[in-house]
Amino acid sequence: MKLKKWIQSLIFYEILLGMKETLKHFLKYRPITLEYPHVKKPLPENYRGMLGLLRYDDDTEKCVGCDLCEAACPSRVIRVVSAEVPGEPTKRFAKEYYMDMTRCLFCGLCVDACPVDALGMSQEFEWAVYDKRHLHLNKEQLLAIGDRAFPEREKRLEFQHPNVAYFNVSFKDIPEKEF
């Protein structure tokens, strides 16, 4: 047994074994990497990517300016400035809506908190920018993200206000969401 080990160390047996292994991979070349910018890995269905604000199918905003997302956010990413719909004192909308994505940790609590499903998490993740301030998003930018990430929009119910939605939870006959 000792002699065998001695001979093995003399002819670099273990190194030869390792070299055999590398040669095997060299001859049966099957890469496990992807050419990233050209080929992308499929993301899971429930991937939590960039946040976006959604609209109804007639281009009205879903957000009712209730501030619940702001309250739910653990990182204080969101700032909502809520306002009355002009001429209709019972109805409100988000006049301004800001997100500081430098702080966001993509937990999805704001999406869960939203009573009208006005927020959505897209599959976008390539949001590297040269200037941090480009990650301070306003309402228009967030709506644009929502528009391009969710082309299939929810139908706005007929008895809702032409400009702004009510809390959807009060209606029993909302159709099931499909995204």
Next chain:
Amino acid sequence: MFDTSIKLALTLSQIGAVMGVVLLTVAILTLLERKVLSWMQDRMGPMEVGPYGVLQPVADGLKLFFKEDIIPAGANKIMFSLAPILVLVPALIGFAVIPFGPNWTIDVMGVEFKPFVISDINIGVLYILAFASIGAYGVILGGWASNSKYSLLGGLRSAAQLISYELNVGLAIVGVLLLAGSLSLVEITEAQAGGFWNWFAFDPVPFPQFIAFVIFLIASVAETNRLPFDLPEAESELVAGFFTEYSGMRFAFFFMAEYSNMILVSCMSTVLFFGGWHAPLPFLQAPGTFAWVTGIFWFTAKVYFFLFLFFWIRATLPRLRYDQLMRFGWKVLLPIALGNIVVTSLLAYIFPN
């Protein structure tokens, strides 16, 4: 006067051709190494520039050429500029004595001319070893002149490593020199004519130099600072070792020197142990005038095999620790090399050819 100018023109064109081929091989090697290494590691390697990344060396060269050339504050400017030259020139100059093909002499307008070796000097092996040691000066100077701790450490390690392993390279060659009875690389190649059983690595009478070849290979891997002996530039420890502070073309000089050294060492092991341009079996050698075609083919094939071996070893083995390196060099390789010399000389005395 006319003879001299003809000779000068012929030699210069020969030098130009050899330099061109060597530098082209360096360019190919930079790509080949990355490709082979990544294939062995289940990756793709460079794929962006050109189809399957074949134009990557061109892109690398352009990038290095147009990069800013920085000389760090506090660096010794003369030494800092001198070091890359001192590394690259010895690496390229060694090719002057390597025979690439048959040892023919052509008569060009009354001038004797050897087309396949630039200069057949009778101390060829010694010449290469001497210039290889001058390369070490460049490495140490580059490390010292950079005014950086990492560079200095890399340079010091490299000094110790090169001195230790040069000894083993020299001793491993002695067996071949005993058998060939000459220091001229051309004559060593001539002594191995015939089939592969006449190559010094396998020649059964008086003693096969295969052990010496393994020692030579290990020591030359260490001398060219390749993995697993790349302690002078250990990325994970010393940033990039002795050329940490270099950028642009100076960095490219170090890089080219490393690859030229690899080619030179592969050429040396081909010539010394594996019959140079001789075919492994006699019938694979074209007869008469066309012998040079097969000669150059076999020489290139052997050299590329050794270069592949360099990459193969790199993909397989992790880096040694510094004390392991020193112990291996002095306590393992040196005694075996000395023993090989003793056995070879005894057997060569008992069974003279």
